[in-house]
Amino acid sequence: MGYTISEKIMARASGNEHVHADDILWVDIDRAMMDDVLGPRLEIDDRLREMGVDVWDPDKVVIISDHYTPPANLHQANIVKFTREWAKEHGISRYYEFAGPCHQVMVEHGHVLPGSVVVGTDSHTCTYGALAAFATGVGSTEMAGVLATGQTWMKVPQTIRVTWNGELPERVMAKDVSLKTIGAVGHSGATYKTLEYAGDTIQRMMMDERLCLTNMAVEAGAKAGIVGYDDVTAEYLARFGVSQRYDHLNSDPDAVFCAEYAFKAGELAPQVACPHEVDHVCEAAEQSGVEIHQAYIGSCTGGRYHDLKMAAELLRGRKIAPGLRLLVSPASREIYNQCLREGILEVLAEAGATVLASSCGACLGIHSGTLADGEMCISTTNRNFIGRMGSKTSSVYLASPVTVAASALTGHITDPREI
Numbered sequence: 001m002g003y004t005i006s007e008k009i010m011a012r013a014s015g016n017e018h019v020h021a022d023d024i025l026w027v028d029i030d031r032a033m034m035d036d037v038l039g040p041r042l043e044i045d046d047r048l049r050e051m052g053v054d055v056w057d058p059d060k061v062v063i064i065s066d067h068y069t070p071p072a073n074l075h076q077a078n079i080v081k082f083t084r085e086w087a088k089e090h091g092i093s094r095y096y097e098f099a100g101p102c103h104q105v106m107v108e109h110g111h112v113l114p115g116s117v118v119v120g121t122d123s124h125t126c127t128y129g130a131l132a133a134f135a136t137g138v139g140s141t142e143m144a145g146v147l148a149t150g151q152t153w154m155k156v157p158q159t160i161r162v163t164w165n166g167e168l169p170e171r172v173m174a175k176d177v178s179l180k181t182i183g184a185v186g187h188s189g190a191t192y193k194t195l196e197y198a199g200d201t202i203q204r205m206m207m208d209e210r211l212c213l214t215n216m217a218v219e220a221g222a223k224a225g226i227v228g229y230d231d232v233t234a235e236y237l238a239r240f241g242v243s244q245r246y247d248h249l250n251s252d253p254d255a256v257f258c259a260e261y262a263f264k265a266g267e268l269a270p271q272v273a274c275p276h277e278v279d280h281v282c283e284a285a286e287q288s289g290v291e292i293h294q295a296y297i298g299s300c301t302g303g304r305y306h307d308l309k310m311a312a313e314l315l316r317g318r319k320i321a322p323g324l325r326l327l328v329s330p331a332s333r334e335i336y337n338q339c340l341r342e343g344i345l346e347v348l349a350e351a352g353a354t355v356l357a358s359s360c361g362a363c364l365g366i367h368s369g370t371l372a373d374g375e376m377c378i379s380t381t382n383r384n385f386i387g388r389m390g391s392k393t394s395s396v397y398l399a400s401p402v403t404v405a406a407s408a409l410t411g412h413i414t415d416p417r418e419i
């Protein structure tokens with residue numbers, strides 16, 4: 001019998017030759033990531049003091065102040081200050097702020113390696129599975145235990161294999177693949193499972209697109225999202241000087257999956273997730289009567305270089321609808337600078353976009369783009385829960401960057417292939 005990628009990683013991390021889905025194990029943590037919201041300031045500082053222990057290995061810890069940067073008020077400013085000082089006090093040199101949402105900062109600074117086990121105090125930590133790592137979100141109390149011991153217990157997840165084959169049509173992106181998949185699996189259909197993406201469509205996807213898929217695995221309830229290791233992974237890692245190959249990090253042909261889904265990429269149309277559930281998915285064209293007030297291109301799932309480039313290609317030489325606001329937040333300072341150098345931000349700004357700092361702010365409605373009562377937004381983010389981007393009476397549609405750009409042009413939800 002063969003093994004899934006998750007089983008292979010869990011075996012290595014627990015010091016066993018082989019493990020199987022549903023085994024409960026102690027695993028060694030290769031990387032612990034904390035953000036400013038659920039990081040040191042909550043349980044963690046108190047619990048470590050109570051236990052009288054310090055961080056087990058400061059070199060394995062990364063802290064990123066991203067949700068509250070730039071701070072919108074004194075409360076947020078003091079949280080960032082506390083987080084910064086805590087990192088210094090505990091000898092954690094990998095501390096970032098004003099660098100962008102943590103899940104982009106982690107991958108573009110080489111903090112995630114294939115086959116590693118990563119835990120983070122943010123639910124979208126599963127993003128790093130795009131690099132064939134096993135990565136998952138944990139609560140602050142659990143993180144305190146990890147910081148004290150360098151270990152945590154885990155049940156080896158069963159794996160749902162999602163296969164996409166064929167060529168994606170023009171202006172259909174990973175976000176559409178992700179939404180279609182979550183629509184089929186359901187918002188709790190993958191609870192405590194690994195959602196593994198495979199097939200030739202996925203193999204052809206660049207890393208920016210794969211990161212969008214694994215990021216949203218948790219929106220189907222998954223413990224982890226994962227894509228097997230291949231040349232795309234190797235080339236991405238080469239940027240950080242990683243020349244080692246990890247060719248064993250694919251599921252064996254006879255691995256056991258608890259469920260399998262298969263989709264044809266050629267048949268996929270641009271998708272939207274309607275308010276207020278991520279699995280409330282339909283084709284963008286079916287919602288063309290919905291007028292919007294705000295369009296948002298940003299976040300750890302929709303603000304990468306390829307996302308902004310696709311949006312700019314559609315918006316070049318055009319103007320957004322009068323009265324509508326288009327906000328753009330590149331998913332990191334690196335992406336911001338690259339888009340600046342290549343003229344992508346200029347194209348977006350000339351179309352009428354307001355370019356914001358790289359931050360989580362608008363994604364969860366805590367600063368720079370909070371929605372007012374009754375407002376409608378189309379967004380490249382990953383959650384459309386009630387009140388997610390501001391007022392409890394506002395609504396959010398999730399879509400790909402190119403669908404958001406097309407909708408910003410017309411003022412209503414628009415299939416980008418109509419532009």
Ligand SMILES: CC(C)[C@H](C(=O)O)[C@@H](O)C(=O)O
Pocket residue numbers: 037038067121122123124137364383
């Ligand atoms: C604020 C934080 C707890 C949260 C998360 O864990 O995911 C946020 O990043 C989100 O996207 O909802």
Ligand code: SF4
Pocket residue numbers: 067101102103122124299300301359360363364381382
């Ligand atoms: S960008 Fe949005 S989804 Fe990503 S970590 Fe920040 S708040 Fe969460």
